[in-house]
Amino acid sequence: MSKLKIGLFGFGCVGSGLYKVLNESKQLDAEIVSIVAKNKHKPREKTKIPISFEPEAILDNELINVVVELINNSEEAYLIIKKAIQSKKHIVTANKKLLSEHLDELIALAKENGVSLLYEASVAGSIPIIRNLEEYYNNDTLTSIEGIVNGTSNYILSQSNKGISYTNALKDAQEKGFAEVDPKFDVEGFDSVFKLTILIKHAFGLSIASNQLLTVGIKNLKEQDVRFVKEKKFRVKLFAKAFKVENHLFAFVAPHLVDATHAAFDVGNEFNAIIVQAAYADKQLFYGKGAGSLPTASAVLSDISALNYNYAYEYRKTANAEVKLSDDLKLKVYIGSTNFSSLSEFQFEEIEDLYIGIDYAYQIGTISLTELLKVNWNERIELSLLLFSEQKINKQMKPIQNSNFNFLKKDNSYYSIH
Numbered sequence: 574m575s576k577l578k579i580g581l582f583g584f585g586c587v588g589s590g591l592y593k594v595l596n597e598s599k600q601l602d603a604e605i606v607s608i609v610a611k612n613k614h615k616p617r618e619k620t621k622i623p624i625s626f627e628p629e630a631i632l633d634n635e636l637i638n639v640v641v642e643l644i645n646n647s648e649e650a651y652l653i654i655k656k657a658i659q660s661k662k663h664i665v666t667a668n669k670k671l672l673s674e675h676l677d678e679l680i681a682l683a684k685e686n687g688v689s690l691l692y693e694a695s696v697a698g699s700i701p702i703i704r705n706l707e708e709y710y711n712n713d714t715l716t717s718i719e720g721i722v723n724g725t726s727n728y729i730l731s732q733s734n735k736g737i738s739y740t741n742a743l744k745d746a747q748e749k750g751f752a753e754v755d756p757k758f759d760v761e762g763f764d765s766v767f768k769l770t771i772l773i774k775h776a777f778g779l780s781i782a783s784n785q786l787l788t789v790g791i792k793n794l795k796e797q798d799v800r801f802v803k804e805k806k807f808r809v810k811l812f813a814k815a816f817k818v819e820n821h822l823f824a825f826v827a828p829h830l831v832d833a834t835h836a837a838f839d840v841g842n843e844f845n846a847i848i849v850q851a852a853y854a855d856k857q858l859f860y861g862k863g864a865g866s867l868p869t870a871s872a873v874l875s876d877i878s879a880l881n882y883n884y885a886y887e888y889r890k891t892a893n894a895e896v897k898l899s900d901d902l903k904l905k906v907y908i909g910s911t912n913f914s915s916l917s918e919f920q921f922e923e924i925e926d927l928y929i930g931i932d933y934a935y936q937i938g939t940i941s942l943t944e945l946l947k948v949n950w951n952e953r954i955e956l957s958l959l960l961f962s963e964q965k966i967n968k969q970m971k972p973i974q975n976s977n978f979n980f981l982k983k984d985n986s987y988y989s990i991h
């Protein structure tokens with residue numbers, strides 16, 4: 574490819590980070606020729622090239638062959654990217670919401686126009702997970718992907734272990750540039766579910782709308798839940814999870830209870846971790862910084878560098894994806910509530926434990942995913958949901974060899990795991 578001439582949209586946390594890392598990457602034959610930002614009045618560090626405020630400065634510049642999109646607004650980003658692709662410019666973006674909502678359309682448009690659409694930075698910051706799913710796991714051996722993909726939530730959870738309040742920890746995450754402009758996307762699980770749909774596309778070849786998936790964030794967790802978690806020597810991790818059993822795909826985002834044997838137990842602060850499970854490789858842990866200016870810029874830099882050798886994702890699994898999204902599953906859960914009577918709304922299949930205190934109650938047991946999907950968890954602030962990460966659901970079940978999990982269908986029959 575001819576020398577990369579970059580038009581950069583967005584000069585905030587990640588954009589300014591990219592500017593710095595590109596200036597320090599002497600071997601990469603790429604230069605930023607134009608920067609477009611939104612806010613004329615925001616104080617910024619001095620750049621060698623003047624910052625413009627009109628998208629046309631990049632979109633109409635024929636010298637520019639790569640658009641790097643790092644703005645917050647996903648609707649504006651969508652229009653910019655569409656136009657840029659139609660002008661035959663390659664795209665590098667970190668915009669998970671935009672990708673989750675428009676991925677198939679943009680993939681088709683990029684193909685039609687003969688350009689690459691790369692987005693390593695959109696999931697798990699600096700961790701090269703998409704490239705690994707595309708290249709190393711370009712076959713159908715993958716069975717499960719489970720990860721902490723939201724740095725802000727993980728940061729808040731880690732700080733709460735140290736006794737720092739939710740409000741202060743969130744404020745800190747915002748100051749450090751981890752949180753979204755509207756942090757509800759972080760703490761209500763939306764950021765994680767957007768990322769999960771992107772991972773599913775590359776891991777299992779399925780296109781899934783984020784609103785099809787159970788999405789529960791950390792916002793509802795209360796002091797009483799934290800006390801329970803500590804007493805039982807667990808930690809809470811917000812997991813985005815997708816796994817295949819036979820040809821059913823299960824996927825959800827929810828806070829999970831993990832014990833000290835879990836690979837993600839010690840993953841703290843803004844770090845992300847993704848545990849991939851595959852038939853022959855068994856478990857692999859990808860670990861790294863999931864948010865912040867330079868770690869995210871590092872993933873953007875890697876995409877830019879891949880354009881030097883005309884890299885494009887191939888989505889090899891999409892064509893022969895046999896799996897279908899399913900909710901035919903039972904899960905072991907903890908549901909807490911400040912209002913005892915609301916626990917009776919839930920149709921538990923089996924109850925293991927029930928605690929009723931003066932101002933708090935919780936119930937532990939087995940419940941179907943379908944039941945959990947009926948609740949709008951983010952609106953029901955009195956309720957907390959925690960999933961057990963080791964789903965040994967039924968005591969009568971015999972553990973299946975080579976598997977950490979036993980999966981039970983709604984009709985009480987079992988999935989066979991190969």
Ligand code: HSE
Nearest residue numbers: 723724725751752753
């Ligand atoms: N707000 C996101 C996070 C930024 O905390 O992970 C990185 O996508």
